[in-house]
Amino acid sequence: MNIIQLKGVHQEYQSGPIPEVILESITKSFAAGKVYAVMGPSGSGKTTLLNIIGGILRPVSGEVWLDGENLVKLSEKKLGQLRLNKVGYIFQSFNLLPFLTVEENIFLPIRLVKKDVKPYLERYASLLKSLGIEGKKDVYIHELSGGQQQRVAIARCLLMQPKVILADEPTGNLDSTNGDQFMNLLTAMAREHQITVILVTHDEHIASFADEIIDMKDGCITTNSIRGDKGNENIRRANL
Numbered sequence: 001m002n003i004i005q006l007k008g009v010h011q012e013y014q015s016g017p018i019p020e021v022i023l024e025s026i027t028k029s030f031a032a033g034k035v036y037a038v039m040g041p042s043g044s045g046k047t048t049l050l051n052i053i054g055g056i057l058r059p060v061s062g063e064v065w066l067d068g069e070n071l072v073k074l075s076e077k078k079l080g081q082l083r084l085n086k087v088g089y090i091f092q093s094f095n096l097l098p099f100l101t102v103e104e105n106i107f108l109p110i111r112l113v114k115k116d117v118k119p120y121l122e123r124y125a126s127l128l129k130s131l132g133i134e135g136k137k138d139v140y141i142h143e144l145s146g147g148q149q150q151r152v153a154i155a156r157c158l159l160m161q162p163k164v165i166l167a168d169e170p171t172g173n174l175d176s177t178n179g180d181q182f183m184n185l186l187t188a189m190a191r192e193h194q195i196t197v198i199l200v201t202h203d204e205h206i207a208s209f210a211d212e213i214i215d216m217k218d219g220c221i222t223t224n225s226i227r228g229d230k231g232n233e234n235i236r237r238a239n240l
């Protein structure tokens with residue numbers, strides 16, 4: 001099932017006399033439970049694409065469908081609610097607060113919108129268990145390793161039961177072992193919870209964990225690589 005559909009998404013910025021095209025009429029679908037890696041040179045439009053999918057930016061034209069709603073047509077208020085309920089973010093720095101505990105960090109987004117944490121407690125406990133950090137809930141973030149911090153960031157993101165997780169260079173600060181672990185966890189969680197994950201990376205090895213690699217150049221998708229059934233070696237490259 002396609003959870004995200006981009007139809008003719010076009011973005012441009014006018015800083016000089018002539019508008020600069022950033023995304024050129026992008027049409028692309030993203031399925032539930034699949035992991036997508038977006039690659040391409042600096043300035044090719046990867047972050048802009050992510051921000052449009054997450055409802056942070058509105059494109060100049062085109063449609064952005066997320067779980068049955070066209071984000072382009074939503075009011076700011078509705079868009080804010082949708083971002084909160086359906087979109088999760090994982091950043092390179094994980095955006096955790098170092099002098100709060102693991103538990104306080106994970107519940108922070110819920111407390112910020114003054115929601116009751118009670119309905120989330122069961123899910124919280126099972127996420128900590130499946131991510132192997134159940135013994136760390138009262139530990140401060142600054143006392144954790146990078147690998148443990150990334151698990152906290154995943155738990156915080158998953159607690160809100162998003163439909164999509166957007167991650168911009170999420171492994172940028174990790175060594176290769178922790179980077180691999182992060183990708184294994186993220187892909188397992190995407191399958192288990194049927195969440196679409198879209199991540200931007202410059203690292204081909206990290207991208208090889210994805211179900212599909214989307215190459216971008218000058219605001220266009222140039223190639224789609226879809227992983228075959230036999231794993232990473234079996235990448236099928238299809239020109240669009």
Ligand SMILES: Nc1ncnc2c1ncn2[C@@H]1O[C@H](COP(=O)(O)OP(=O)(O)OP(=O)(O)O)[C@@H](O)[C@H]1O
Binds near residue numbers: 015041045046047048
């Ligand atoms: N708010 C803005 N105003 C004007 N131009 C912008 C704005 N945001 C991005 N751009 C331009 O859009 C282009 C694409 O930027 P974007 O950040 O999407 O690229 P990217 O592929 O993510 O690059 P990188 O790999 O360096 O992060 C760049 O040329 C950038 O200068």
